[in-house]
Amino acid sequence: MNRPMLGIFDSGIGGLTVVKELLKRHSGASFVYLGDTARTPYGNKSPDTIIEYALEDAAFLVTKGATVIVIACNTASSYAADVLRATYPDIPVFDVIQPAVDAAAAMPEQCIGIIGTKATIASGVYETRLRAANPDLRAVSAACPLFVPLVEEGWTDRPETETIARVYLAPLLEKSIESLILGCTHYPLLFKVIRKVVGDGVSILDSPSALLDHMERELSIPEGGEQNMYFTDNNEYARYFRDWFGRPFVARRADIDSRDRGV
Amino acid sequence: MNRPMLGIFDSGIGGLTVVKELLKRHSGASFVYLGDTARTPYGNKSPDTIIEYALEDAAFLVTKGATVIVIACNTASSYAADVLRATYPDIPVFDVIQPAVDAAAAMPEQCIGIIGTKATIASGVYETRLRAANPDLRAVSAACPLFVPLVEEGWTDRPETETIARVYLAPLLEKSIESLILGCTHYPLLFKVIRKVVGDGVSILDSPSALLDHMERELSIPEGGEQNMYFTDNNEYARYFRDWFGRPFVARRADIDSRDRGV
Known part of the structure; x- marks a missing residue:
């Protein structure tokens, strides 16, 4: 078993409200966040596309060591939560x-x-x-x-x-x-x-607050490990971080999108 | 040389204003349209991502037989027009x-x-x-x-x-x-x-009207071939088609997104 770590994803920056609530309660929480800013928003896309993107987002988080998946996006939670639970039977999947x-x-x-x-x-x-x-x-x-x-x-x-x-x-x-x-x-x-x-x-x-209440009842929030932020687009999010969290994070580029697919 | 056909793309449905202007002037124009609705919008994404998507969009149109590329999206035109011209030196590339x-x-x-x-x-x-x-x-x-x-x-x-x-x-x-x-x-x-x-x-x-004026000066608009509409998401666009064009089109699903990439 890997060292426990939350893997949190959203279509973009909305899920940072979940990170904010998490850090308010557990400033040393171990987590990796993925914002799919290259394909945001999800909310006006079709169920098939939303499920496909959520599977890719979760797969990325698992390769980064996530031992718990948190779907910090209502649209992805609506359509993909059960698919993710079936795909990762050994990993707890929380939806919002x-x-x-x-x-x-x-x-x-x-x-x-x-x-x-x-x-x-x-x-x-x-x-x-x-x-x-x-x-x-x-x-x-x-x-x-x-x-x-x-x-x-x-x-x-x-x-x-x-x-x-x-x-x-x-x-x-x-x-x-x-x-x-x-x-x-x-x-x-x-x-x-x-x-x-x-x-x-x-x-x-x-x-976010209902989710954190629920997570605290269901598991011991992992602390003391890394805190990483990934985004699929390479925009500059640092300006949000300091405003929102009172401290900086580095925004890393997550390369989950198709670069070498054959059309 | 293939039978001439326009390949028109946009981040979503905005480029249909170009199709509308085209059909107003040349109701029998031969074209294939691609709307990248699975990743729309482009306008708030980074230059790298916009270029990557435009290359994928153009590649799809070329595989569908396009002999002319029309970038019916200002955002993609701003960043990707020269990249597309360099990638397809034998294909005329029009930007808006x-x-x-x-x-x-x-x-x-x-x-x-x-x-x-x-x-x-x-x-x-x-x-x-x-x-x-x-x-x-x-x-x-x-x-x-x-x-x-x-x-x-x-x-x-x-x-x-x-x-x-x-x-x-x-x-x-x-x-x-x-x-x-x-x-x-x-x-x-x-x-x-x-x-x-x-x-x-x-x-x-x-x-759209400035573009069509320009295209009519530069080339003979191909007519008499197919008219196809593709979208990367499988939403239902037929409701727009009848309102906008006064006649129906079939919206086909374009599978240009990463499905089998290794994360």
Whole structure:
């Protein structure tokens, strides 16, 4: 058995919200992160393509020594979690959906809103699992496809973003939701805008903290090893790292993409 | 020599504006189109990645019989046109930038605005070529990274889109631009909104029509052969085809992505 190490992946930078929550709780956590920035975003792609990319991402992390896989992306979690579990029967695979579902289902009888990418919402995975956890729950969902580009554009705190959030969230507010699941790891970065739009009466459940609660119950978070960040594109992410984590990381280039395939 | 056929590619669906202009002028044009929807968008990716993808896209078109390559994507044109010309010395390679530059440079002395993706604007290719064509031209540019997701979301005619367009275009209007180059093949779909924001006094130059003018001068458009549409993701694009072209096309899956690479 290798020295234990978390392998965390996302379609891009959204999964860094999971890394942030991890480091907040375990600053010495051993992990390798992969952001598939060369093919981001996943949220408007097809199930087949999402599964293919998730398999490649996980394979990369395993070659880097990951002994636990964390799918820090709701879109990949929606379509690829079971495929990854079947592919790696000896490796624990955590997805970001079940922990949020469990947290929501544990609350008193209520109406739950879910927001996510087009692919996540189209999968219906949250509604299905919420109903399985508690048939009395009512759930209503909305795809918010512009939220990821708004976050990646750095427009997290702008009036235009609030205007768009009001458009997306209106149908949920009409249903008088009592809690809201942020079903995309980018969305915690829009927390302030979303809170303003839904008001203080709605509980907001975000995937990274629900995931970390769940992981802490299920395993002992490995510490004391390496902390590495890989991205499939060679953009400069260092500027995020210092802002987000209060300390620098090196962004390494992960060469998982096809370079020598025969067309 | 194969029977002549145009090979047209884009990061996704934006290049269909070039196909539309082509079919408006030559309804029987022989062409094969590739939209790299599995890896879209290109506009926020790095030069290395953009070049790598453009090479793969062109290679696919050549295996399908293309005898002319048309880069129907400003981002790929900005970084990969010269690489493609060097890779395929016997195949004419058209990019979408030079025709728009030539059209703008032919107008009376003026101040020209350019809008495009983050990568296109960062390349400075329009300013460089405009200065080369006419040192008296003044040019000012702005990246509009949310325009592509807005188009792909179908928000081409919404007040939120107009609000965002006002934010992006304000610095150009402050410089009193007399014409505006739409430096992205998605942007003609935002024509109405852009026209409203810049007013009737600004000439709008779009790449697809400048490109077709240029191609018609340079070669005889091949007609009478096949018309094929390929996409690297297997999403359903048929809904666009009937709206855009007034007739259906079959969207075929192009398997150019890495499936059997060793990680």
